[in-house]
Amino acid sequence: MMDTDTASSKALKRGEAAAELLGDGHPRIALVASDTHRAQTARGALLDQHNxxxxxxxxxAVVLGGDGFMLQTLHSMLDAGRIIPAYGINLGTVGFLMNPxxxxxxxxxxxxxxxAKRIAPLRIKAITQDGAMHELRAINEVSLLRETRQTAKIEVTVGPRVRIKELVxxxxxxxxxxxxxxYNLSANGPILPLDSQLLALTPISPFRPRRWRGAILPDRMxxxxxxxxxxxxxxxxxxxxxxxxxIAELTIDVAHETELELLFDPGQSLEDRIVSEQFVVD
Known part of the structure; x- marks a missing residue:
C-alpha cells in the first residue's frame, strides 16, 4: 500500500494551495539538490531558511536541479513506496517540471x-530474451530502441488486438x-493535454508501415x-x-494508484506549459 499522507492527499485532490498541507509551526520539508555546482550553491543559500x-x-520535498534530477527524485519516492508533493526549482536547462x-x-x-498537479506514471513489465522479468516505472515515456545497426521489428498490440503485425x-x-x-515530441509525436487521460504511441524513424505516424490511445488500454x-x-x-x-516483450499500462504530485507557482502550471509548447515556432 502506498504510504501517502492523508491530509496532503485531500488538499491536493481539491487543488488547494500547499499551505493546506504544510500545517502550522514547523512543517516537515526536505531540501534535496543535484550534485551540479549551481544546485549545490543554491542549496547552501537556502540552508538557513528552514529547519x-x-x-x-x-x-x-523541495528539489533543486533540472528535469532529470526531478525525475530521479520522483523515482526514488516510487521505489520507497512513499509519495509526497514535490516543488522543483530549476537549476538545470529546460526545467519543464520545475519553477524558476x-x-x-x-x-x-x-x-x-x-x-498541485497529479500525474500518473507508466507501469511496465519487461521480459528479456532469457526469460527474466523486470518491473519498471516511467513518468515521461518508455521506449524500445534497436541495439545494433539492424532495424527493429516489433509487433504492436493495443487492448485485445494486434494492431500492427510488424513495425520496422x-x-x-x-x-x-x-x-x-x-522525446515523444522530438520523434514527431503529439503533445497531449495533461488532463486528457491519453497516451501517445509513437514510432521512432519508422520504415514500415510507411504511412503510420503513431496513435493517441485512452490511458485505460x-x-x-x-x-x-x-x-x-x-x-x-x-x-x-x-x-x-x-528485450523480448513489454507490457505497459498506467499506474493510477500511484499518482505523483508536483507543485507549481501561480502562472507556472504544467498544463499551461504543455499548451504553450503547441504554439512554439522556431
Missing part, C-alpha cells in the same frame, strides 16, 4: 502559494501527457510490444533513466 528534514520524514529560481526567494512563502524502424515509444513534450527476431535484431527498453537490454 530542513530528511526526505523520508518530510511532507513536502529567484535569488531572493523565500521558499516557504512560495510554497504557501503553490497549486529504429523503435517505438509510449509517452504520458507529462512526457509528451520530451494496455499496450504490448513484442520484439520479432530478437537474436538477430536485439532491442533495449528505456524507462525514463533506466535501461534494460535484450
Amino acid at each position: 530542513w528534514c530528511k526526505l523520508e520524514d518530510a511532507r513536502v 529560481f529567484e535569488e531572493t526567494m523565500s521558499v516557504l512563502d512560495r510554497l504557501s502559494r503553490t497549486k 524502424g529504429d523503435g517505438v515509444l509510449v509517452a504520458t501527457p507529462a512526457g509528451s513534450t520530451a 494496455r499496450i504490448k510490444l513484442r520484439v520479432l527476431d530478437p537474436k538477430k535484431r536485439p532491442v533495449s527498453a528505456v524507462a525514463d533513466q533506466k535501461e534494460v537490454r535484450d
Whole structure:
C-alpha cells in the first residue's frame, strides 16, 4: 500500500494551495539538490531558511536541479513506496517540471502559494530474451530502441488486438501527457493535454508501415510490444533513466494508484506549459 499522507492527499485532490498541507509551526520539508555546482550553491543559500528534514520524514520535498534530477527524485519516492508533493526549482536547462529560481526567494512563502498537479506514471513489465522479468516505472515515456545497426521489428498490440503485425524502424515509444513534450515530441509525436487521460504511441524513424505516424490511445488500454527476431535484431527498453537490454516483450499500462504530485507557482502550471509548447515556432 502506498504510504501517502492523508491530509496532503485531500488538499491536493481539491487543488488547494500547499499551505493546506504544510500545517502550522514547523512543517516537515526536505531540501534535496543535484550534485551540479549551481544546485549545490543554491542549496547552501537556502540552508538557513528552514529547519530542513530528511526526505523520508518530510511532507513536502523541495528539489533543486533540472528535469532529470526531478525525475530521479520522483523515482526514488516510487521505489520507497512513499509519495509526497514535490516543488522543483530549476537549476538545470529546460526545467519543464520545475519553477524558476529567484535569488531572493523565500521558499516557504512560495510554497504557501503553490497549486498541485497529479500525474500518473507508466507501469511496465519487461521480459528479456532469457526469460527474466523486470518491473519498471516511467513518468515521461518508455521506449524500445534497436541495439545494433539492424532495424527493429516489433509487433504492436493495443487492448485485445494486434494492431500492427510488424513495425520496422529504429523503435517505438509510449509517452504520458507529462512526457509528451520530451522525446515523444522530438520523434514527431503529439503533445497531449495533461488532463486528457491519453497516451501517445509513437514510432521512432519508422520504415514500415510507411504511412503510420503513431496513435493517441485512452490511458485505460494496455499496450504490448513484442520484439520479432530478437537474436538477430536485439532491442533495449528505456524507462525514463533506466535501461534494460535484450528485450523480448513489454507490457505497459498506467499506474493510477500511484499518482505523483508536483507543485507549481501561480502562472507556472504544467498544463499551461504543455499548451504553450503547441504554439512554439522556431
